[in-house]
Amino acid sequence: MQLISCTKYKIVFAALGFFMLTISTGCASVKEYQKNKINDAEMKLNARKVEKTELNFQSYREGASGANGGKVGAGCGCN
Amino acid sequence: MKKICFTVLALYFSLLSAFSQQYNVDTSSYRNTKLKLDEVNLVSGYFNQDGNHSAVTGGIGTQQLNDVSNVLELKFLKQNDRNNKYTWDMEVGFDHHTAASQAYINTSGASRTFGNRFYPSINWQVEKSNGFNFGLGTSLSSEVNYHSFGLDFSAGKTSKDKNTSINFKGDVYFDKVVMIEPSEFVPKPVETSLSTYTTASGTVITDGERQTVRIPRTPRNTYSGSLTFSQIVNKNFQFALIAEGVAQNGYLGLPFHRVYFTDGSEKIENLPSERLKLPLAIRLNYFLGDKIIFRSYYRYYMDDWGIKAHTASLEIPYKVSPFLSIAPFYRYYIQTASPYFASYGTHQLTDPYYTSNYNLSAFTSQYFGINFRITPEKGVFKIPFFNMIDLRYGHYSQTTGLQANNIGINLRFK
Numbered sequence: 107m108q109l110i111s112c113t114k115y116k117i118v119f120a121a122l123g124f125f126m127l128t129i130s131t132g133c134a135s136v137k138e139y140q141k142n143k144i145n146d147a148e149m150k151l152n153a154r155k156v157e158k159t160e161l162n163f164q165s166y167r168e169g170a171s172g173a174n175g176g177k178v179g180a181g182c183g184c185n
Numbered sequence: 186m187k188k189i190c191f192t193v194l195a196l197y198f199s200l201l202s203a204f205s206q207q208y209n210v211d212t213s214s215y216r217n218t219k220l221k222l223d224e225v226n227l228v229s230g231y232f233n234q235d236g237n238h239s240a241v242t243g244g245i246g247t248q249q250l251n252d253v254s255n256v257l258e259l260k261f262l263k264q265n266d267r268n269n270k271y272t273w274d275m276e277v278g279f280d281h282h283t284a285a286s287q288a289y290i291n292t293s294g295a296s297r298t299f300g301n302r303f304y305p306s307i308n309w310q311v312e313k314s315n316g317f318n319f320g321l322g323t324s325l326s327s328e329v330n331y332h333s334f335g336l337d338f339s340a341g342k343t344s345k346d347k348n349t350s351i352n353f354k355g356d357v358y359f360d361k362v363v364m365i366e367p368s369e370f371v372p373k374p375v376e377t378s379l380s381t382y383t384t385a386s387g388t389v390i391t392d393g394e395r396q397t398v399r400i401p402r403t404p405r406n407t408y409s410g411s412l413t414f415s416q417i418v419n420k421n422f423q424f425a426l427i428a429e430g431v432a433q434n435g436y437l438g439l440p441f442h443r444v445y446f447t448d449g450s451e452k453i454e455n456l457p458s459e460r461l462k463l464p465l466a467i468r469l470n471y472f473l474g475d476k477i478i479f480r481s482y483y484r485y486y487m488d489d490w491g492i493k494a495h496t497a498s499l500e501i502p503y504k505v506s507p508f509l510s511i512a513p514f515y516r517y518y519i520q521t522a523s524p525y526f527a528s529y530g531t532h533q534l535t536d537p538y539y540t541s542n543y544n545l546s547a548f549t550s551q552y553f554g555i556n557f558r559i560t561p562e563k564g565v566f567k568i569p570f571f572n573m574i575d576l577r578y579g580h581y582s583q584t585t586g587l588q589a590n591n592i593g594i595n596l597r598f599k
Binding site: 134135136137138140141143144146147148149150151152154155156157158159160162163164166167168169170171172173174 | 226228230232234252254256258346347348409411415417418419420421423424425427428429431462464465466468470472478480482484486488490492494496502504510512518520523544545550552556558560575576577579581583587589591593594595597
């Protein structure tokens with residue numbers, strides 16, 4: 107199996123880790139009563155249920171998949 | 186690499202310490218509730234596509250396809266006197282498709298052009314009052330040329346103020362590819378009185394009598410682990426980071442994909458028996474003012490088949506009223522080609538791996554459309570419990586020439 111050259115991935119991962127640490131230590135604590143906008147259905151941090159079919163066809167028609175709530179296995183996409 | 190490991194460990198322990206505050210909650214109001222049906226979702230979709238690069242015919246030929254899908258989801262909920270919430274999520278899905286290229290599995294163009302897929306799943310999850318969650322699930326998927334069995338596991342922790350959470354999800358899929366080969370690769374009958382051979386459609390002919398038999402199946406296994414960190418930054422802004430690793434092994438090609446070589450000869454596509462995929466993504470959602478939301482997503486992807494890809498999307502829901510939002514969206518995707526790919530008639534006989542499946546070629550794609558979400562206060566059509574319709578249409582185009590349309594609807598009863 108061809109081994110992945112991970113250099114770019116390490117840089118991206120380290121940058122995102124730094125971003126995560128900076129943001130998580132720098133952000134204010136938001137109280138429950140302040141979360142009416144955060145709790146809005148359109149603000150959810152995942153794909154909508156209605157996106158199920160498009161996530162499927164994209165994973166079958168494109169080389170990339172994963173990290174989007176779509177499937178990474180199960181199903182052929184044979185056609 | 187060691188430095189990164191230490192950084193990740195330090196990050197993990199600092200997050201754990203942030204999560205490890207004691208919960209001092211008044212539990213006197215907690216009580217047991219019976220298992221009850223909390224939510225029903227019906228998700229239906231129609232997808233059609235057309236193009237001229239079918240892998241069945243070696244990278245040329247029609248990709249015309251129609252697919253209708255329906256998924257019914259039932260979510261049951263129970264709470265105990267310690268305020269632990271238990272969720273049972275049951276889904277059953279059914280797809281029906283017609284694909285013009287399927288006809289050419291047989292060179293005569295007479296193969297069956299339609300197929301069905303059936304895919305039930307069940308998931309159980311507990312969300313504990315101390316912020317921990319844990320879940321287990323299983324799934325099945327069955328169609329004429331592909332069968333899958335999956336197991337999943339999840340665990341996570343939400344901080345006391347519910348502003349930060351970290352979740353792990355692991356999936357394994359044990360799939361079987363039915364080895365339906367193009368008709369010209371199926372052994373021809375031997376000229377004896379006891380001739381027996383299998384056709385591409387799974388028919389055995391023995392002494393002139395036809396009977397259907399089981400075609401051999403080959404395993405394909407998928408192992409996936411994803412880590413999601415989400416954070417509320419302020420009352421308008423939150424984000425999530427998602428890192429996933431996917432390892433596959435087994436038969437990763439498809440037995441009815443043809444490849445044509447420079448000398449005019451023909452073979453079935455041949456791809457490595459292992460694949461490692463590494464997608465890394467971020468979602469950023471921002472509520473601007475009182476009516477506009479920015480839902481953004483970016484993913485970097487790489488794998489050991491030589492594909493690198495970038496995906497970026499932006500959706501902007503506009504809240505016409507508290508009960509109606511209209512969201513135009515746009516998605517851009519670009520990938521490099523795998524060295525295993527070459528177009529029709531351009532592979533060399535010396536190539537160790539070969540495919541003419543355009544999923545592995547270099548291309549860009551664009552996807553745009555609109556989403557309507559209706560959540561009337563008194564229920565849709567004033568029907569109590571029928572509390573949401575999500576309607577979504579998108580048009581997809583690839584630089585390979587593939588064009589597609591997708592329409593989906595989600596009806597929610599709660």
